[in-house]
Amino acid sequence: MSIQEIQNEIVEEFSLFDDWMQRYEYMIELGKSLPLIEDQYKMDENIIKGCQSRVWVHAELNDDKIVFTADSDAIITKGIIAILIRAFSHQHPKDILDANTDFIDEIGLKEHLSPTRANGLVSMIKQLKMYAIAYQTQLN
Amino acid sequence: MGLNIEKIRADFPILDRKVNGQQLAYFDNAATSQTPRQVINSIVKYYETINANIHRGVHTLSQEATDAYEAGREKVRKHFNVQHSHEIIFTSGTTHSINLVASGFGSLLQKGDEIIVSALEHHSNIVPWQMMCEKTGVVLKVIPMTLSGELDMEKYTQLLSAKTKLVFVNHVSNALGTINPIEKIISQAHEIGAAVLIDGAQAAPHIKADLQELDVDFYTVSAHKICGPTGVGILYGKEEWLRKLPPYQGGGEMIAEVTFEETTYADLPHKFEAGTPNICGGIAFGAALDYMNQIGFDKVASYEHELLTYATEKLLEIDGLKIYGESLQKTAVISFNVGNIHPYDIGTLLDKMGIAVRTGHHCAQPIMDYFQIPGTIRASFSFYNTFEEIDRLVGGVKKSVMMLS
Numbered sequence: 001m002s003i004q005e006i007q008n009e010i011v012e013e014f015s016l017f018d019d020w021m022q023r024y025e026y027m028i029e030l031g032k033s034l035p036l037i038e039d040q041y042k043m044d045e046n047i048i049k050g051c052q053s054r055v056w057v058h059a060e061l062n063d064d065k066i067v068f069t070a071d072s073d074a075i076i077t078k079g080i081i082a083i084l085i086r087a088f089s090h091q092h093p094k095d096i097l098d099a100n101t102d103f104i105d106e107i108g109l110k111e112h113l114s115p116t117r118a119n120g121l122v123s124m125i126k127q128l129k130m131y132a133i134a135y136q137t138q139l140n
Numbered sequence: 141m142g143l144n145i146e147k148i149r150a151d152f153p154i155l156d157r158k159v160n161g162q163q164l165a166y167f168d169n170a171a172t173s174q175t176p177r178q179v180i181n182s183i184v185k186y187y188e189t190i191n192a193n194i195h196r197g198v199h200t201l202s203q204e205a206t207d208a209y210e211a212g213r214e215k216v217r218k219h220f221n222v223q224h225s226h227e228i229i230f231t232s233g234t235t236h237s238i239n240l241v242a243s244g245f246g247s248l249l250q251k252g253d254e255i256i257v258s259a260l261e262h263h264s265n266i267v268p269w270q271m272m273c274e275k276t277g278v279v280l281k282v283i284p285m286t287l288s289g290e291l292d293m294e295k296y297t298q299l300l301s302a303k304t305k306l307v308f309v310n311h312v313s314n315a316l317g318t319i320n321p322i323e324k325i326i327s328q329a330h331e332i333g334a335a336v337l338i339d340g341a342q343a344a345p346h347i348k349a350d351l352q353e354l355d356v357d358f359y360t361v362s363a364h365k366i367c368g369p370t371g372v373g374i375l376y377g378k379e380e381w382l383r384k385l386p387p388y389q390g391g392g393e394m395i396a397e398v399t400f401e402e403t404t405y406a407d408l409p410h411k412f413e414a415g416t417p418n419i420c421g422g423i424a425f426g427a428a429l430d431y432m433n434q435i436g437f438d439k440v441a442s443y444e445h446e447l448l449t450y451a452t453e454k455l456l457e458i459d460g461l462k463i464y465g466e467s468l469q470k471t472a473v474i475s476f477n478v479g480n481i482h483p484y485d486i487g488t489l490l491d492k493m494g495i496a497v498r499t500g501h502h503c504a505q506p507i508m509d510y511f512q513i514p515g516t517i518r519a520s521f522s523f524y525n526t527f528e529e530i531d532r533l534v535g536g537v538k539k540s541v542m543m544l545s
Contacts, residue, residue, distance in 0.1 A: 020160070020492050021492075021543070024489065024492065024543065025543055028543060028544060052484045052499065052500050052515070053482050053484045053485075053514070054514070073482050073514065074482035074484040074485050075481075075482065075485050075544055076484070076485045076488050076489075077482075077484065077485075
């Protein structure tokens, strides 16, 4: 599936919920189901700055596609990163770079998009895109 | 007579607002307090009627603004029972006040001299001194804390020596709410000839400190913690110390005469008030103290204590909830965690319910390191909070824990 298709799918899933509690409960579920990052990648240099909780992201190239793994010590943050990874993992670097993140707004998590928000969603997106730039350069 | 909470709440327009569709319950008072209409009105009145730059102005507005600003200083003097109004320096707040002292005090010290901080401090009362130590070779010693979140006073006594020149401790810990035994800290330091700076930022909203009785050398306060506006606060310093300290910033207002060969400095307090000050802030700070005094600190303290006792009891009923800071002497602050749940998760869900708390390390990382936790959820209460709001907090925490487990 393309990034856009996955994002549409996520938006559709979230549209089933009619209040914030259900949305957050779902996010918490997603956080819990996030495949664990290997311990060796939970090192300080993989920590995303700007989050009140710790977030580790690891990326590797597999068959010209980037595979992201991540973890956080806060479960809501983990849910947010799980959503991002679902949209962006196993994709070509160029597609990741071209993708927008409007779907975050559409699933009712707009408040997390503020750059001053302590969970650092903006930093997370930036970090995923940085990896995409790095691997794109490698592929060229 | 107790407090008329309904009447008091009507003074705070912000308490009516909704957050995420829910009625706001504001428990982040230790970060900043809310502002009553009386203080807001003083700000509006200033800008609508007397806004002008102060001191040395020949025109009427300037005179009136100067009088109002100096009246603000006088209110601060009276409130803290300070001997002279020129011992009150207006600053932008506690951080500025501490930096002012730390920056100047270094010039009075020699390499190898010692200064003492406590393990319970806000970063504002640690970093400026570390910067000073780096420059001067002065040695920083730390009074350790105990598991209950109190200072280890025996260790403090042991740290004091002929080398000790200055002790700086907060009156109340921002992260835990512990009220430190500053009377003892001050008198013991004075016995060996050391000066004492007390960071009063967290104490000011709850305790009316009598600075002459305390015999403290420096005391710092931020107006926004005590129903005043942000961006203004004070440094109290004993006259003899303020005369010894060199100026902090150069500029207008702080000079007597300027030539390119030599500049002489203005007398106290202006020596430390370079540039156009926060005039409106000084006036509004005065209005905030008027407001607080009209309500009465005794009543505030006893009501907040009731809130603290009630909230502590109710929160402790929650399975796995642990409170950090269990001193019997504490202000209405509860720092806690539930099981292994990250404080950020609970804080985020509480916010969705309209409940404002603070999460994180509260700018006091050494305390979090001591307890080996990433941070806490901190609910800090004020005299305008209600028991019903605390019920909502407790219910909100329970609901969050359910969602997160």
